Amino acid sequence: MRQWFDTEAGAEGPDRSPERIDWLRVVPFIGLHLACLGVFVVGVSWIALAVAAALYAVRMFAITGFYHRYFSHKAFRTSRGLQFVFAVLGAASVQRGPLWWAAHHRNHHRHSDTARDVHSPVVRGFVWSHMGWFLTNHGFRTDRSVIRDLERFPELRLLDRFDILVPVALAAALYGSGVLLERHAPGLGTNGPQLLVWGFFVSTVVLFHATVTINSLAHRWGSRRFATRDNSRNNWLLALLTFGEGWHNNHHHFPGSARQGFRWWEVDLTYYVLRTMAALGLVWDLKPVPAAMRGVRRMPDGSDGRT
Template identity: 70%
Template sequence: MSASPPSPASPAPRGRWTTFVRWFDTAAAEREGDPALDDRVDWLRALPFLAMHLACIAVFWVGASATAVGIAVALYAVRMFALTGFYHRYFSHRTFRTSRPVQFLFAMLGAASVQRGPLWWAAHHRHHHAHADTPADPHTPRKGFWRSHVGWFLTRAGFRTDPARIRDWLRFPELRWLDRYDTVVPLALAAALYGLGAALERWAPGLGTDGPQLLVWGFFVSTVALFHATVTINSLAHRWGRRRYDTRDDSRNNLWLALLTFGEGWHNNHHYFPGSARQGFRWWEIDITWYGLRLLQALGLVRDLKPVPAAVLARAGG
């Protein structure tokens, strides 16, 4: 009697090997399966993501220093701006223009956030706007907090990139490469931080840091904090805050989330008019990403920042 085929929930050795390959090459062949199973968390493929969280516990062994914490904060800020200004407002919504070198530079900084490549990010975000808070939205809070916060990100369906949604970016081979090998930049950053820490330990011991400490704080702690801050816009900005505009979704404006995410917390504004490079529509709505983009424009690095139309502001009221 022939043996039964392996269950999709318990992948065969070949399937495990393919999953391992996809940790480094997202284009590795993936078998299409039952849509219901594709919507489950792929724990095997999620292992590096889970390990990154566990690595944060190492702070109790490596200790802390002003240098390590300062670098962690700086990397949080730089990568948050790359995500909000470029992954979101540029690659997803095309709210301004820039040169190809600047486009690639900020795509690399965004990739260093370990939130996958710019094409994946833009494709999923465009899908979200097309189906916000409907059953087709993978991270609507209507499916539960944890599902919207992190669960959707770890499913087999969540790992895929829909090329139909980002055809405007497919003509750039460097972006396709960055999207396919989306772990290259994070691994390079981790190695660079370890090397910098080892160098500082030797050449500037007064700074009180070393390789393991800078790796844990600068990469693991900073990256995990960055991830969870970013996805609060999925899980919290559709639950708590003020609704200035009567949109078809549950989006809300939230000052605290705006501060944490450099302006993304003005989420109801954004869902009402996603075509603007500015999300804090009023002068008192702090939008750090907008200020950064204005600075880059003044330096000649970006151009044609799309403003909030006067008609949209007029509907905003107070």
């Protein structure tokens, strides 16, 4: 049970059953979903919905802009301070720490849609690719050999080890805020339990399932502009839900770009925010898509791979 709070607990032990789901360790994950049923008890208010939506947006950007494009692919540069701020916001998403996330994602690109890809829906099926893989003994571990560049930051190592403390703090802050609003602004119609359920549990669960559709759905449904070695797809609906991540075939064609919507009509909210941050001097050196990489690359059979 120490592993609920300390990701390094038991990390040195043998990995005897790498693909066995560790049911004791995933109890909090199951509880996170069950807690959403609290909406039938606490009711709803406009402010609870607004807080849930705002936390979805902020944390989705932390995942897409920083966990993915920055920590995993180094698609731009930023200061050490801002790097840590968005690492904390990413950890608030309950998608584990930045080192764990980046390590698994880098290995995904190395072995995409092969037997060594831990979350390929082509090889392992939808449910496993969507959430089964990271509930296993192997999924909990971090391949530190692929994140040497990130491990040199002690604050990131500490955050990664005790990543659960951030969402716990967020949940406590939401509950406390609701209590204060009920006391000092009763006209808003909210309270501690309501903000906790909507702002934390519901928002987090929706955020999680939207994020992991890129593992499961974006390798099965959509169009293929580029003849990548995997089954990655471009899906406009997933792109809207995940702030641009749904242009997944584009991304696998050229992973190093800060932009995943290669065409003007491919909406990429994460890239727009990064451009704004660059204009403010908060980030810089956003890597573009080389012009030679933008053209349609035909499939081996001569088609464009569209479905």
